[in-house]
Amino acid sequence: MNQGMLREGALQGKTIIVTGGGTGLGKSMSRYFLQLGANVTICSRRQNVLDEAAKELMDETGRSDGSGQVLALACDVRNPQEIENVIAETVNRFGRIDGLLNNSAGNFISPTERLSYKAFDVIVDIVLRGTYYFTLAVGKHWIENQIKGTVLNISTTYAQTGSGYVVPSAVAKGGALIMTKSLAAEWGKYGIRLNAIAPGPFPTKGAWDRLFPEPLMKLMDPTSRIPLKRVGEHQELANLAAYLLSDFSGFVTGECITIDGGEVLMAGEFNHLEQVSSEMWDVIEQTIKQANRASKS
Numbered sequence: 001m002n003q004g005m006l007r008e009g010a011l012q013g014k015t016i017i018v019t020g021g022g023t024g025l026g027k028s029m030s031r032y033f034l035q036l037g038a039n040v041t042i043c044s045r046r047q048n049v050l051d052e053a054a055k056e057l058m059d060e061t062g063r064s065d066g067s068g069q070v071l072a073l074a075c076d077v078r079n080p081q082e083i084e085n086v087i088a089e090t091v092n093r094f095g096r097i098d099g100l101l102n103n104s105a106g107n108f109i110s111p112t113e114r115l116s117y118k119a120f121d122v123i124v125d126i127v128l129r130g131t132y133y134f135t136l137a138v139g140k141h142w143i144e145n146q147i148k149g150t151v152l153n154i155s156t157t158y159a160q161t162g163s164g165y166v167v168p169s170a171v172a173k174g175g176a177l178i179m180t181k182s183l184a185a186e187w188g189k190y191g192i193r194l195n196a197i198a199p200g201p202f203p204t205k206g207a208w209d210r211l212f213p214e215p216l217m218k219l220m221d222p223t224s225r226i227p228l229k230r231v232g233e234h235q236e237l238a239n240l241a242a243y244l245l246s247d248f249s250g251f252v253t254g255e256c257i258t259i260d261g262g263e264v265l266m267a268g269e270f271n272h273l274e275q276v277s278s279e280m281w282d283v284i285e286q287t288i289k290q291a292n293r294a295s296k297s
């Protein structure tokens, strides 16, 4: 499914800010927005990573009609002044901002009792504080300038279920998801939409190094818990993100769309029975039928 879904030029004339756009999923989504004709500002802490990504993206997607341009700006999403600078520089270069993709994150697995206060703070500050700082700054800009913009937040499936061993991330993603829904209600009157995507596992270096490090990867195949028995493809996520940032989703707001091959469904009480063999099912069937007969006599 390595194909773009939207028609040529579907994001033409739009400018989208992508936090964490220099690596992983942020880079893949930026690539697709550029292919669809959007101008994209990618921002994160490391200017060298952003510059390299911007060059690679422009080499791949470069258009001659002036659309589909990349701006790479260093910004720590925990710093409001740096966020204001990204907004000002983006307006200065592209004239407007139509979309904000809050994609930056920090995460690592750890038993919670091993975390220092600083370790908890660093994740919550990037994921929750970074998301609400950027959303607040861009939202104010849109309201002041009467722009009907769209925010898309990259969440996780455990923002709704909770999860051990990634508790700071779960707390922060859960908070960001509630902000998405709360502001969708409050800012709907300005024509501003906010949605979220909850991805299951999509291979990236950033996530794999910190969530499935060796020797854990040898013990735990991330696909084994997924009904569709595979991980996600970046283009599948990019398709959904482009749709939610485009005018085609103009009546969708406050939603969180899960894209995880059915992984969250495995919480269902009996789903682990897929491990039972056919022969064992024969025995189980006979045992249950015997109990049924006994209950009638």
Ligand SMILES: CCCCC/C=C/C(=O)SCCNC(=O)CCNC(=O)[C@H](O)C(C)(C)COP(=O)(O)OP(=O)(O)OC[C@H]1O[C@@H](n2cnc3c(N)ncnc32)[C@H](O)[C@@H]1OP(=O)(O)O
Pocket (backbone or CB within 6 Å): 105, 106, 107, 108, 109, 110, 114, 115, 116, 117, 118, 119, 120, 122, 123, 156, 169, 199, 200, 201, 202, 206, 207, 210, 211
């Ligand atoms: C696949 C299923 C769903 C997955 C859903 C979600 C996925 C994601 O979010 S994936 C995104 C992953 N990408 C990143 O995390 C990229 C950005 N991350 C980073 O830059 C770093 O990992 C960091 C900033 C989050 C932490 O880096 P570090 O260099 O350690 O930062 P600090 O020096 O500021 O230290 C912070 C603090 O944290 C402690 N610490 C770091 N790692 C661990 C660990 N594995 N276990 C316990 N504690 C850890 C570190 O020791 C510091 O605390 P103090 O010791 O008190 O100073």
Ligand SMILES: NC(=O)C1=CN([C@@H]2O[C@H](COP(=O)(O)OP(=O)(O)OC[C@H]3O[C@@H](n4cnc5c(N)ncnc54)[C@H](OP(=O)(O)O)[C@@H]3O)[C@@H](O)[C@H]2O)C=CC1
Pocket (backbone or CB within 6 Å): 019, 020, 021, 022, 023, 024, 025, 026, 043, 044, 045, 046, 049, 075, 076, 077, 078, 102, 103, 104, 105, 106, 107, 126, 130, 154, 155, 156, 157, 198, 199, 200, 201, 202, 203, 204, 205, 206, 207
């Ligand atoms: N990969 C997966 O399976 C899943 C990922 N996700 C989510 O997808 C998103 C992208 O993750 P992924 O691509 O896998 O991982 P990456 O590590 O590649 O992406 C994280 C990005 O966040 C940026 N970042 C980190 N801290 C800051 C900061 N303080 N200020 C600004 N930017 C920052 C990093 O850039 P820099 O270091 O230059 O600052 C990096 O580009 C995240 O929100 C993650 O939670 C959700 C579910 C599953």
